[in-house]
Amino acid sequence: MDRRVEEYRFEDDGRIPNNPGLPLLYYPRALGEEYRDPGRCRELLRENGWGGAWVNGVFSYHHYHSVSHEVLCIVSGTARLELGGPSGKTFDVEAGDIIVIPAGVGHRNAGSDGSFRVVGAYPPGQERYDIRTGEPGERPGVLENIRRVALPNTDPVFGPEGPLVERWGIRR
Structure with a gap:
């Protein structure tokens, strides 16, 4: 599996806090062929301490999670994902790509082919996620939630020595 990683930071746009x-973290073509089976991908995530795994797509509206980080493993198809909210960046993703989304970072599916499938999961203790859309009334509480979200102990795909551990400054 390829361990190249790209980092992206997004500013608070007043609606999506980021x-x-x-x-x-974007890991292009990092998911090996053997893990593109949703069951095997879920096992890989579980082995690396990430749980609450699900198989589906990505919502077509901008949303974020204020109480959890999330990993998206693209197991089939292609999509255009908008990350960081309406003012963020558009990514053309394909099977094998992995995206680790920190709490607060907006994301949406802006279009996908019919075979697009994702395995998503969360760090330990964060399987209870929320879905926030940037409504004005949710603002004060979500900013505090995002600040309190714990760092995971492991990279969801590469384990304790993976790129996330270094890039997010996780101390052992």
């Missing part, structure tokens, strides 16, 4: 301290 994350003031952690970058979104």
